[in-house]
Amino acid sequence: MIKYLLLILALVSLPLFGQISQTLKGSVVDSESQYPLIGAKLVLISSDSSVILRNMTDLDGLYNFQNVPIGKYELTASYISYLNTSNTVTVNSGRESIVNVKLNEDIVTTEEVNIIGKKVGQVNNEMATISARQFSVEETERYAGSRGDPARMASNFAGVQGADDSRNDIVVRGNSPIGLLWKVEGIDLPNPNHFATSGSTGGPVAILNNKILANSDFFMSAFPADYGNSISGVFDLRLRNGNPDKHEFTGQFGFLGTEVLAEGPINRDKRSSYLVMGRYSTLSIFQAMNIRIGTDAVPTYGDGAVKLSFPLKKGGHIGVFAIGGASDIAIKISDQKEISEEAFGEGDRDQYFGTAMGVLGVSYKKPISRNTFFKATIAQTYDQQRSRHDFLERSIDTSIVGGVESYEIRTDSIYQLMGYKFQTYKTALYASVNHKVNNRNIIRAGINVDGYLMKNVDSALDVSHTYFIKRHDFEGYSALIQPFVQYKWKINERMDFTAGVHSQYYSLSDSWSYVEPRLGWQLRLKNGNQFSAGAGLHSQMQPTYQYTYQQVDTDGDLRRLNEDMDFTKSFHSALGYQKNFKNSLTLKTEVYYQHLYNIPVNMYSSSFSLINQGSGFQRFFPDELVNEGTGRNYGVELTLQKYFNKSFYFLATGSLFESKYKGSDGVERNTDFNGNYAVNFLAGKEFKINDRNMISAGFKVTAAGGRRYGYVDVTQTEINSELVFKDSLFNTRQFKDYFRLDLKLTYVLNTEKLTHEIGLDLVNILNTENILALSYAPSLTDPTAEPIAQRYQLGFLPIFYYKIDFSFSKKNYKN
Structure with a gap:
């Protein structure tokens, strides 16, 4: 059985001809007001730097990279008077990759200052300062023993x-x-x-x-x-x-x-x-x-x-x-x-x-x-x-x-010892x-x-x-x-x-x-x-x-x-x-x-x-x-x-x-x-x-x-x-x-x-x-x-x- 599995793996792993590509897209918005940022610049660089692609957001704050070769990339977004941000993304053939980006406004608009606004791992809530972790689906699903469970991943x-x-x-x-x-x-x-x-x-x-x-x-x-x-x-x-x-x-x-x-x-x-x-x-x-x-x-x-x-x-x-x-x-x-x-x-x-x-x-x-x-x-x-x-x-x-x-x-005999049924209906409202x-x-x-x-x-x-x-x-x-x-x-x-x-x-x-x-x-x-x-x-x-x-x-x-x-x-x-x-x-x-x-x-x-x-x-x-x-x-x-x-x-x-x-x-x-x-x-x-x-x-x-x-x-x-x-x-x-x-x-x-x-x-x-x-x-x-x-x-x-x-x-x- 094992030799047949090894043979199958060997066959599918043979070099294949023709480059496979996919689409990477998303939006760029202000992190506080969620307002779409028009004309934001995006740069996509492959892990080996062999592929460098550039794009800009449209009137709705959307961007779209087409024909991106499958693989790992670093996506950097920038906008005038905002701090840059970077994300690691994976592009596979089976589905399009969607990455939505939030940028923080820079409070010092000088050419000498160069700060990355949101590093990998930082949380979505801008009010958090301590004891907070970003739960990244792409990062945590790699963890062994987690069984696809968010709670076990967080542990x-x-x-x-x-x-x-x-x-x-x-x-x-x-x-x-x-x-x-x-x-x-x-x-x-x-x-x-x-x-x-x-x-x-x-x-x-x-x-x-x-x-x-x-x-x-x-x-x-x-x-x-x-x-x-x-x-x-x-x-x-x-x-x-x-x-x-x-x-x-x-x-x-x-x-x-x-x-x-x-x-x-x-x-x-x-x-x-x-x-x-x-x-x-x-x-x-x-x-x-x-x-x-x-x-x-x-x-x-x-x-x-x-x-x-x-x-x-x-x-x-x-x-x-x-x-x-x-x-x-x-x-x-x-x-x-x-x-x-x-x-x-x-x-x-x-x-x-x-x-x-x-x-x-x-x-x-x-x-x-x-x-x-x-x-x-x-x-x-x-x-x-x-x-x-x-x-x-x-x-x-x-x-x-x-x-x-x-x-x-x-x-010899069976009789009921206990039984219960708890039900809770809740109407919830949140506004901010x-x-x-x-x-x-x-x-x-x-x-x-x-x-x-x-x-x-x-x-x-x-x-x-x-x-x-x-x-x-x-x-x-x-x-x-x-x-x-x-x-x-x-x-x-x-x-x-x-x-x-x-x-x-x-x-x-x-x-x-x-x-x-x-x-x-x-x-x-x-x-x-x-x-x-x-x-x-x-x-x-x-x-x-x-x-x-x-x-x-x-x-x-x-x-x-x-x-x-x-x-x-x-x-x-x-x-x-x-x-x-x-x-x-x-x-x-x-x-x-x-x-x-x-x-x-x-x-x-x-x-x-x-x-x-x-x-x-x-x-x-x-x-x-x-x-x-x-x-x-x-x-x-x-x-x-x-x-x-x-x-x-x-x-x-x-x-x-x-x-x-x-x-x-x-x-x-x-x-x-x-x-x-x-x-x-x-x-x-x-x-x-x-x-x-x-x-x-x-x-x-x-x-x-x-x-x-x-x-x-x-x-x-x-x-x-x-x-x-x-x-x-x-x-x-x-x-x-x-x-x-x-x-x-x-x-x-x-x-x-x-x-x-x-x-x-x-x-x-x-x-x-x-x-x-x-x-x-x-x-x-x-x-x-x-x-x-x-x-x-x-x-x-x-x-x-x-x-x-x-x-x-x-x-x-x-x-």
Whole structure:
């Protein structure tokens, strides 16, 4: 078999005659007002400098390079009284390349000053000064082990970790994943992941697909006043538009599913476009190949996205977008005849779990003048989580076969243990105005308004399994209102200062955060040295289902225990240094300190704190909570990155940190996410076989401190049929350190009309056993044994895909 594969590769890699070309196009606009820049100059230089092309923007700020030979290029844009900018772009035969450029106005218009306005890796939001990273789709999709998932790609940044291999929860600087905010086109998103547990922000599989994303922003601390309702980080996503000139298609078949994407013009003359994609996956192929993915159950899921783009005159734009997905899984322990360990399920029940989310929105953008830009988005979102657990009473039949004792599990009875269905409908409105007072002063003001309709129902058997307790029974409305104003002062050509104020109000709990100041500063010196600092106060509402949790009190009255919970608050501060070298090499370090307060904890003395929630597949049911908990995160981070240039990249990140908290007992403990250190090293290189063929290889090494845990209270665990830890010893132990090596191989073949790509992502190639957690696992063979088992992260997981890009039709263009 291998010799035939080598023969095929040898044949397709033979030198082919005839040069293949493609189109590179896009727009050039003012970064603040989004006003199109007419007559901007563009220079396109190939990586070996053998091809140099020039172009200019037209009356709509558009440019178009035709007949560009496929390969890697550096695109530089310039405009009088604006700072130059450069981008690395890839041109393939299967689809046109579209690069939209934003230029910053120069505040010193002299011939002697020569500053690059926006270097590779800088974020879209001009108000950001520190703890912000650009999420470049082209850069991050090369990362090994990322599975095409934006959240897993972001986990390679310094200060960012994934909670575990089975999920893509994002832990930012030791904070709970609950603190992360997902945004798209200005509005807050519900959890954009399949199998999303209530109150979480991650899941096993992302609904968002990097094929529909433009370059986006990721914030880790002290973010601008635009962003609220988050104390950890913000993932501000941008959706790309479809190609307005040519119909293009992408098909992908892979280990995790089948994807189809189509884009093209709706009306070429008006430059309107569509982009539609869908994906469906069942993982039964894993079972057929006898590869464990952490569960014997087979999850099914599907998702899709739509983006319709309608350009208006003078730079205006209307966009219609939709994103959604649904997922289901049945973990049926009752079907098992042999003793086994189930990673995601408990050993005494069948579990049925499903989720759904969706967003439908319309955005409007309009440069009112050369100095003022207006943006608004209105959207309807929906998310749902539903589950049912059936309790199993089982026994074991033993027999002697060939002198060997064997076991077979028998299910004696099944009855429902619990069930719930949480639904949230949200109408979201975002509006902002960006006004450039002059080339030194910029003001942005706006508001976010979210209106919620919640329908939460949940009941479960009591500990004795004799009657049901209704834990949630709520249907009602609430609103979250967030106005903000942000100011930027370009003190001189090398120094910026930002200041802003954010405010927010949540009606259900009548919570106010009147004034949240945000400050930022950045100094760019000669020779690529840059200093930055930032500070701000941030707040966040609690997971919505926690407000509707109810119990019968001592007087026999049914009441919602935590309806009056206040916002959790956090003060962020950070100081950074960056050194930009030649050849796209950057060294960056940051130190930070965060003080968290107003964290919900138990009324009575306890180690419990909401600061530890948000990862995994379990909800939590605390008693009445009060906002009296505290926490602190501090650390230092280092990043050495060579952005993809001349067919090679690497990224080395490291962080040393502490993440502590205090519950209502006043004892300072490690948070669940305090691993103390995390290190990533990624590298990759492309090997050009000839003008049409390319092979790339990359790897990733990750090492991190183990997860925190405590001592199990065996007696309470057996009574409650779930894991219960000793309160006084919570998080006093730590699992062994985490280690993983991933490898990614890709082969690309460009033909006259098609681009073929074959990829193999080898996750945990050494099959390292990393402990995930302890779980409740009663033994049927030895009832006297402690009902505790270690659960492990994913073992070796090979993920392959085949992708093809092609164009349906072609249109002749004029330069």
